[in-house]
Amino acid sequence: MAALKAFHVSDAPNLEKASLSLYSTRFSNGVELNRATSCRIPNFLLIGHRGHGMNILQSSDSRMKAIKENSLLSFNSAAKFPLDFIEFDVQVTKDDCPVIFHDDVILSEENGTVFEKRVTELCLAEFLCYGPQKEAGKEGKCLYRKTKDGKFEKWNVETDDSLCTLQEAFVKVEPSLGFNIELKFDDYKVYQQDHLTRILQVILQVVFEFARDRPIIFSTFQPDAAQLVRKLQNNYPVHFLTEGGTKTYYDVRRNSLEEAMKVCLEGSLQGIVSEIKGVFKDPGAVSKIKRSNLSLLTYGKLNNVPEAVYMQYLMGIDGVIFDFVEEISRTVVDSMIKPDEAIIGEESLSEANSKLEFTEKELSFLLKLIPELIQQHKSCP
Incomplete structure (x- = not known):
């Protein structure tokens, strides 16, 4: 890896000022470049979680074990559907290479014992030796995951793929697909500003060199990192991730939508990404x-319903991150727009959508129907 050099936003490509609105209608009439083309709801972003969807090994739903999450295969599989962005997690190895991996640790087996190694304490070569290998005939070390009940399970999916770097994603993933880059940090670790700065500069260096005109959104649960990446660049929007009060952390800035708003306003961030239950x-x-x-995006299991x-579309939320890429994207395209609306043009459709306004009392009533609708959806064959 080349030696890291300090830089400021003036060193970056000459792009428009960071704003989610830059991307919100980019794909409103579908995109070319071998992707599905169809009329889309303007200003409602569709984002594939970890690409084609996250992996839950103990799930009885085969879709949660179909394709290895956070892989080039997962990203390019997601690109076949009418998505605006894919979301994925970026960490930086010990030798300063941004890699794509969700968990804080790598779990593998040695002499019959499962052990863990922190991703950030591995060099790139060590990181890439786990899982399927790109070189023909070379076998990688077996990957495990820890289930909610504390058991270790082999990370077996229907279609596996190699681990990858951020640079590979920029080079090898369908260029029209936007990247929602989650800047991954340990939830319970206190970070010094100089350390955060170094990590973020390593990531930004790759982004500025390889992003070209690809839409980018940064997001992170780490409030200091969110505000810092905003200071380091103003080309791409930065969103603060929050559980919206569904979990409690020592850092109070993470414990409510109200606190998330404060983080955004104090740091001049562009928006919030909340667990949908909190909303x-x-x-x-x-x-x-x-x-x-501020813009508002959401994530969580309910977004698969x-x-x-x-x-959320009726509530005026700006976009959703979800796992069931094929089902949800096609539902939005096929069912949330009336056929006659789909052919009258974006301007008229925007006018029609602007009339969908609800009072808080009306929304409160509609929200009470959600549990029943979800239960009904689950019971369907």
Whole structure:
């Protein structure tokens, strides 16, 4: 890896000022370059979680074990559907290479014992030796994952793929697909600013060199990192990730939508990415976030339920991150736009959508229907 050099935003390509609105209608009429083309709901972003969807090995749903998450195969499989972005997790190895991997640790087996190694304590060559190998005839070390009940399970999926770097993703993933880059840090570790700065500069160096005109959104649960990456560049929007009050952390900035708004406003960030349960518990927060000129995206298991996604569209949420890429993207395209609307043009469709306004009382009533709709959806064959 080349020696890291300090830089400022002036060293970056001459791009437009960071704003989610730069991308919100980019794909509103579908995209070319071998991707599915169809009319889309303007200003409602569709984002594939970890590419084609996350892996849950103990799930009875085969879709959660179909394709290795956070892989080039997963990203390019997602690109076949009408998505705007894919979301993935980036960490930096000991020798300063940004790699794509969700978990803080690598789990593998040696002499019959499962051990763990932190991704950030591995050099790139060590990191890449786990899982399937690109070289023909070369066998990688077996990957494991820890289940919620504490058991270790081999990371077996229907279609496996090698681990990859951020640079490889820029070079080898369908160029029209936007990247929602989650800057991954340990939830319970205190980071010094100089360390955060170094990590973020390593990542930005790759982004500035290889992004070209690909849409980029940065997001992170680490509030200091969110504000710092905003200071280091102003080409790409930065969003603060939050559980929206569904979990409690020592750092109070992570414990509510209200605190998330403060983080964004203090750091001049562009928006919030919240666990959808937090938004459904506090629907009034949506209008507050909008009045603060912040965008709002959501993630979580409920985003795999079409009724919950449509509810968010009605609420004025800007986009959703979900696992069931084929089902949700096609539902939005095929079912959330009436056929006659789909052919009257984006301007008229935008006018029609702008009329879908609800009072807090009406939204509260609609939100009460969500649990019933979700249960009904689960019971369907």
